[in-house]
Amino acid sequence: FNRDIFMADTDLSKVLSECCEAARSGYELASGEKDVLDGILTSAEEKIRETAVEYKVSPCEIVGIGETLEGQLSEIQGSIDDLRMSFSEDLDALERDLEKFSITLFGRTMAGKSTLMEVLTEGDGSAIGMGAQRTTRDIRSYEWNGLAVTDVPGIGAFEGEEDTRLAFDAAKTADLIVFLLTDDAPQAVEADCFRQVKDLGKPVIVIMNVKVSVDSGKSVKLVERDMNRAFDYERIEEIRKQFCKFAEPFGQDWSSVPFVAAHLKSAYEAVKCEKEGDLEKADFWRRISHIDDLKSLICEEVSVRGKYIRVKTFADIITNPMIETLSGLDWQSRMNESQGRVIADKKRALEKRKESFTKEGKKRIEAFMMRLKTELRTDVATFAEDHYNDKMADIEWGKVIKEKDIEGRCKTLLDDMEAEVDGIIQETIREITSELKYVSVDSIERSFLTPALVDAKRIVSWTSLIVGGGGTVAAMILTLAGVEVAAGPVGWIAAGIGLAGGIGVLFIESRGDKLAKARARLEKELNESVNATCDSIWSQLEKNLKRLVKGKIDLVISELGKIESVIDSLASTQDELADSLRLELRSLNMTFTFKIGNAVFGEEEASKSLAKITTAARIPGVCTLLSEASEGAVTDEFRSKMQDLIAEDVKVVTANDDARVFLSGVLEGMVAPHNIECDEENDIVTIKTDNKDVKLYNRLRLLEQFAPYKIGG
Numbered sequence: 265f266n267r268d269i270f271m272a273d274t275d276l277s278k279v280l281s282e283c284c285e286a287a288r289s290g291y292e293l294a295s296g297e298k299d300v301l302d303g304i305l306t307s308a309e310e311k312i313r314e315t316a317v318e319y320k321v322s323p324c325e326i327v328g329i330g331e332t333l334e335g336q337l338s339e340i341q342g343s344i345d346d347l348r349m350s351f352s353e354d355l356d357a358l359e360r361d362l363e364k365f366s367i368t369l370f371g372r373t374m375a376g377k378s379t380l381m382e383v384l385t386e387g388d389g390s391a392i393g394m395g396a397q398r399t400t401r402d403i404r405s406y407e408w409n410g411l412a413v414t415d416v417p418g419i420g421a422f423e424g425e426e427d428t429r430l431a432f433d434a435a436k437t438a439d440l441i442v443f444l445l446t447d448d449a450p451q452a453v454e455a456d457c458f459r460q461v462k463d464l465g466k467p468v469i470v471i472m473n474v475k476v477s478v479d480s481g482k483s484v485k486l487v488e489r490d491m492n493r494a495f496d497y498e499r500i501e502e503i504r505k506q507f508c509k510f511a512e513p514f515g516q517d518w519s520s521v522p523f524v525a526a527h528l529k530s531a532y533e534a535v536k537c538e539k540e541g542d543l544e545k546a547d548f549w550r551r552i553s554h555i556d557d558l559k560s561l562i563c564e565e566v567s568v569r570g571k572y573i574r575v576k577t578f579a580d581i582i583t584n585p586m587i588e589t590l591s592g593l594d595w596q597s598r599m600n601e602s603q604g605r606v607i608a609d610k611k612r613a614l615e616k617r618k619e620s621f622t623k624e625g626k627k628r629i630e631a632f633m634m635r636l637k638t639e640l641r642t643d644v645a646t647f648a649e650d651h652y653n654d655k656m657a658d659i660e661w662g663k664v665i666k667e668k669d670i671e672g673r674c675k676t677l678l679d680d681m682e683a684e685v686d687g688i689i690q691e692t693i694r695e696i697t698s699e700l701k702y703v704s705v706d707s708i709e710r711s712f713l714t715p716a717l718v719d720a721k722r723i724v725s726w727t728s729l730i731v732g733g734g735g736t737v738a739a740m741i742l743t744l745a746g747v748e749v750a751a752g753p754v755g756w757i758a759a760g761i762g763l764a765g766g767i768g769v770l771f772i773e774s775r776g777d778k779l780a781k782a783r784a785r786l787e788k789e790l791n792e793s794v795n796a797t798c799d800s801i802w803s804q805l806e807k808n809l810k811r812l813v814k815g816k817i818d819l820v821i822s823e824l825g826k827i828e829s830v831i832d833s834l835a836s837t838q839d840e841l842a843d844s845l846r847l848e849l850r851s852l853n854m855t856f857t858f859k860i861g862n863a864v865f866g867e868e869e870a871s872k873s874l875a876k877i878t879t880a881a882r883i884p885g886v887c888t889l890l891s892e893a894s895e896g897a898v899t900d901e902f903r904s905k906m907q908d909l910i911a912e913d914v915k916v917v918t919a920n921d922d923a924r925v926f927l928s929g930v931l932e933g934m935v936a937p938h939n940i941e942c943d944e945e946n947d948i949v950t951i952k953t954d955n956k957d958v959k960l961y962n963r964l965r966l967l968e969q970f971a972p973y974k975i976g977g
Contacts, residue, residue, distance in 0.1 A: 276409055276567065277410060279567045283573075287575075293578060293855060294579065294581055301582070301845075301848065304845065305344050312344075318830065340838070358581060361412065364412040367413045369444065370457070372451070379528040385406050385408065386539070387535075416430060418431075436581070437581070441468045443468050443471070444470075446474075450506050452510065462885045464885060465580040465885035465912075470504075471525075471558055472503065472504075472523065473526060477490070478527075504523050515957065515960075516886060522561055524554070524557050526555050533553075572910060575859055575860070583849065583852060583853070594975070597838035600835035600838065604831040604835060617688050617817075625681055632677055636673075637795070644790040644794060652779065652782045653782060685812055692820065846968070853969070857880050861902065873902050878892070883962055884912070887912060887914070889917060889930065892917070898916045903915075924942060925937050927949065
C-alpha cells in the first residue's frame with residue numbers, strides 16, 4: 265500500500281459517507297431478494313403440508329416408519345424456518361448498523377485483540393489479559409476513526425466452544441475481518457478458524473502480533489535491536505508463507521490476503537507515554553511497533569474497497585445460506601430419489617416373489633392333498649373289507665382318521681409356508697435396511713413377522729368332518745334295509761334292533777350277495793365322503809394361503825408403496841425448492857456483478873461488458889465464476905478489477921453448445937469432457953474422477969449453481 269496516500273490518521277469521513285450510500289443500495293438488494301425468497305419458501309411449505317396430508321390420510325403401519333417420515337417432513341420445514349430466520353435476523357442486524365462500517369477483531373486467545381483495542385481507543389490498559397487468562401468473554405464494541413470495531417471472544421480457548429460460536433456469529437455481519445496471529449509458529453486451529461472466516465466470504469486483513477520482550481529493565485538500544493530482528497522481512501515472509509500453506513488442504517489461496525506485522529505491546533507503550541506527555545518516547549514506541557502500518561492498511565482497505573465491501577456484505581448475507589441450503593437440498597433429493605428407487609425395486613422384486621410363492625404354494629397344497637387322498641383311499645378298501653358288517657364301524661373309522669393326524673399335518677404345512685413368507689419378508693427387509701438408514705429392521709419385523717396369521721382356531725376341524733362321514737355312511741348302508749336311523753353309534757344299535765324284525769326280507773337274497781353289496785356300498789360311500797372332505801380341506805388350505813399372502817406379503821407391498829410415495833413427494837419438494845433457489849441465486853449473482861461493474865466502469869461502459877455475461881456463480885470469499893457468451897467477451901481489465909475490489913478470485917468460462925465441454929470448463933479442466941455424462945431425462949450429471957482435491961469440490965459447488973442438474977458420481 266502507499267503510505268504517502270493512506271496515513272494512519274487518514275480522515276475517512278467522506279469514504280464512510282460513500283460506504284453508507286453503498287450500504288443502502290446493498291440493503292435494497294438484500295431486502296428484495298429476501299421478499300422473493302419468502303415467496304419461494306412459502307411455496308415449499310405448502311408442498312410439505314400437502315405431503316404431510318398425503319401421508320396422514322394413509323399412514324404407514326410399520327412401527328417407527330411413520331415417526332421417521334414425519335421427522336423428515338419436520339426437518340425440511342425446520343430447514344426452511346432456519347433459512348428464513350437466518351435472512352431475517354442478519355438483515356435486521358445490518359439494517360440497525362446501516363451507517364456503520366463494521367470491523368471484527370478475530371483470533372485465538374492471547375493473540376492481542378484486547379491490546380489492539382486499548383491502542384485504538386487509547387485506553388488505560390485494563391482490558392489487556394494477564395498470562396494465559398482468557399479475558400474477552402463477551403462481545404465488546406468501540407469506535408476508531410469512524411469505524412465500528414467489535415472485539416469478540418478468542419478462539420481455541422479451554423472450554424471455549426461458546427466463545428467460538430459468539431465470535432463467528434459476530435463475524436457474519438462484519439464488513440471486514442481483522443485476524444490476529446502471533447509470530448510463534450502458526451497453529452492448525454488458527455488456520456481452520458481462518459478458513460471458516462474465509463468461507464463467510466469476508467475480506468480479511470491478517471495482523472501478525474510480533475512477540476518481543478520490552479521489559480522496563482531493557483535498554484532502548486537492546487529493544488530496538490530485538491525489534492529489528494523480529495521484523496526482518498525474510499523472517500516475516502517465511503511465517504506468512506507457513507500460514508498460507510495451511511490453505512492448500514482447504515482448496516483456498518491465501519497468498520493475496522493483506523498481511524502486516526506489528527508489535528502491539530509497544531504500540532500500547534506509545535499510548536501510555538503520550539498520555540504522560542513523553543512525546544519522544546511515544547514516537548520511539550510507535551515507530552518500532554509498526555502500528556502505523558497496521559492503521560494505514562485498514563484505512564487503505566476502507567478507502568479503496570469500502571463501498572464495494574458494504575454491498576458485498578449485504579449480498580453475502582443472502583448468498584451464503586442459499587449456497588449451503590442448495591447443496592443440502594440437492595444431496596437430500598439425490599438421497600431420497602436413490603432410496604425411492606431402492607424401495608421401488610424391492611417392491612417389484614417382492615411382487616415377483618409373491619407370484620412365485622403363490623404358484624409354488626398351490627403346487628405344495630396339491631401334492632399334499634393327492635398324497636392324503638391316496639392314503640385314505642387305501643385305508644378305505646382295507647376298512648370296508650374288515651368292517652362292512654360292523655355295527656361300530658363309524659367309531660372304528662374315526663380311530664383310523666385320528667391316527668392320520670390330518671389336522672396337525674395341515675397345520676404343519678401352513679406353518680411351513682408362513683415361515684417361508686416370513687423368510688421372504690426378512691430377506692426383503694434386510695436388503696432394504698442395508699441401504700436405507702432411517703428404518704430399523706426390528707421395527708418392521710415387529711409389525712409383519714410376529715403376529716401369526718394362521719392358527720388352530722382358524723383352521724376348520726377337518727377330523728370332525730371325516731369322522732362324521734363314517735356315521736353318515738353307516739346310515740346310508742342301513743337305509744338299504746328300509747331302516748332310517750340317525751348317524752353315529754346309536755344309529756347302528758337302532759339298526760341292529762330293526763334288522764332282527766326284517767330278517768326274513770333279507771333272506772330273499774343269499775347271505776354272500778348281501779355281504780358283497782354291503783362291502784361295496786360301504787367302500788363307495790367312504791370314498792365319496794373322503795373325496796368331498798378332501799376337497800373341502802383343499803379349499804380351506806388355499807383360502808389360508810390367500811390369507812397368508814394378503815395378510816403379510818401384500819401388506820408389506822402396500823406399505824412399501826406408501827413409503828415410496830412419500831419419499832417421491834419429499835424428493836420432488838426438495839427438487840423444486842433447489843431449482844427455485846438456484847435460479848434466484850444466479851439472479852442475485854448477476855445483480856451483484858452488475859452493481860460492482862457499474863461502480864467501477866460506470867453504467868454505460870459496464871453494460872457493454874455485462875451484456876455478454878450469461879450468468880454468474882459465487883462462493884463468497886473464494887471465487888466468482890462468470891459465464892461469457894463468447895470467448896474474450898469479458899475483458900481481463902474487468903475481471904482483474906472486480907477480483908481486486910471484492911477480494912475474490914474471479915474466473916471466466918465460455919459458453920459451449922456441448923454441455924460436457926462447458927461443464928469441464930466450469931471444473932477448470934480438472935475433469936475431462938469424456939468423464940462427464942449428462943442424463944437429460946433425470947437431470948443428473950455424473951462425474952467420473954478419482955481427484956480428491958478440495959479445489960474440485962469448490963468447483964462442484966459453483967457447478968451446482970450453473971447447471972440445472974443434480975451432481976452424481
